[in-house]
Amino acid sequence: MPDPLRTAQQLSLSLLESCGETQGTLTATRLARALAMLDHETEQAYSLWLIENLGPDPALLAASIDQWMKRPNAVHASQLSIRAEPRRQELLRRLNAAPGGTRHLVAWRARLLREIAQCPALAPLEADLRHLLASWFNRGFLTLRPITWDSPARLLERLIEHEAVHTIADWSDLRGRTEGDRRCYGFFHPALPDTPLIFVEVALTDQISCAIAPLLDHPPSRTTPDRPSTAIFYSISNCEPGLRGLQFGNFLIKQIVADLKAEYPSLSVFATLSPIPGLVRWLDAGGRNLAHDGDDPRRLCALYLTGVQPDGTPGKPRDPVAAFHLGNGAELWRINSDADMSAKGLAQSAGMMVNYLYRAQDLVANHERFSAHGEVARSPEVDALIAATAAPARRWTLPWVKTNLI
Template sequence: MRRDLLGFIKKEPDLARTDLDFRHLFNSWFNRGFLVLRPINWDSPAQILEKIITHEAVHAIDSWDDLRRRLQPEDRRCFAFFHPALPDEPLIFVEVALTKGVPSSIQRVLAEEREVVPIDEVDTAVFYSISNCQSGLAGISFGNSLIKQVVQDLSRQLRQLKTFVTLSPLPTFCKWADHHGVDLPKDDGALKELAAYYLLEAKREDDMPFDPVARFHLFNGALVHEVHVGADTSENGRRKSAGVMVNYLYDLQKISQNHEVFANKKEIVASKRVQSLAKALATHTHSQLKDKRS
């Protein structure tokens, strides 16, 4: 019902009042206390695996072989939240790569011929895709609880894991640049500076980050860790993010502190490296963007 309602609201804005009731109910019914975290692997029921293929929203799963490469190797994990009333319907899921070091390319993470990292050599957990499965639950947040729970579980299971990061797109980077009449630099160094500037300085009118993925991870308590040029060479990655990706770091000791700083003061926590990249732009041709808001 709510999925249909969300479609009608575009033409009938008054229905938004009805949606408030849905949101109130769903926030109660799908409270974190009711949700069950379950691992998804190659041995999971086919009907659930089909839903993972269907609802993957970040990096399309092209085939069953592609899905197997993401689930079967010992250096890959997938977790999903389920509700007891919907035991065969994942609500949201996250895909994780266990790596040695922080990766800088999604193509290398998903490469068909990549070498599997022995589990005793991994030191980093990379959250490279998080996808909602139920359009009727849009706006009901599960992602923050999901990532934090997975971080806690993996840190207990694999004591050698020291770093928890994402490898995330910048889905509105090109849109923002086009809106401001900014030509994306062809030089990798300049593009990296512009991307860092975008992540730290591009804001909406409410002073929140323009980038929706940044808003999500920063609100969760992550920090902007590193920017990578040429990290996503797919058509979608080039069209939306100019091929740029970013690592958001989940520091177990600072998640709560980072969340409070962002939620209460709207301050973006970033590594010194990213801060330096953003500041460097002030001396270049795009410094006039500093005070613009979108």
């Protein structure tokens, strides 16, 4: 019986040596099938073989480095870049030509991301895949499509499966999030036409929402308002773990804003109602030591979201969701108490949620100040919460949250 690992290795070398398009596609298809049959242990052995045996050619790379050191110019820089690329990257490019090759590579990276903590030696292959996928899944190849109740069932199943912020309870719940004054949009790629890479859920309202329960409630009589003034982005979820770290959400939100504005000229306010997933963990790790006598609990949340230090020195936001929206150019507008009283909301943020405000005229300036200097655009209300930052701090047990919940 053929050795699966040896078969995959031989097909890999054959694929690198193939010249014609037809033969290359046939070999890529055979390799993809062989890789799909590998068990976990054998796939890991194959991955390590790629790293150890299909790196850059040492002699050619050394020669290019020597040329660059002796005479650094554009020609030698280009040659050095080419020869520094591992041969396995070309193998991955050719494997992508197999039917379903892109999906296979995305799934492969997802497995590598799960395994790297236990096997750090896999990191170079994960970096190769990230580099290639970032090129193949750039904004120019993505299309924005609305996702409605009439979308294919398999696509809707993916939403239920991958909703990561507010769990979709059942089909009725899903229908409520895609009809009437609720909208859903996704970014799609030609290689994965039945799967949104990332999707956003939106509510059309007449005010900036301060709690999630009304947005998740779906009364039968609910209809789309004739002239909504506000669009609330209340959930952003990724469907492909293998594309983690590739930025789609910033483009997605801005494109949806443009599309909604074209459909509803009455819309003038675009904001989020966002979770604060790491707040309680930060409090348990020492964040509550920043508390002062008489503090509003929202103040600690403001410190967490802005990264402001006890002496008032600016810092980086401690929350990944905050970093995402602030990096997009949004403004930290309002912190809402008792906004998510679900078990998950209480466990991760003591029930608090936050509004980030997207003002078209401020996005570029806010983004540049945040990227260059770490400046957080924030409302006067948030400024007031952190105004006493430099005052003496004391140890405070918050009565409104249990410790070590997550």
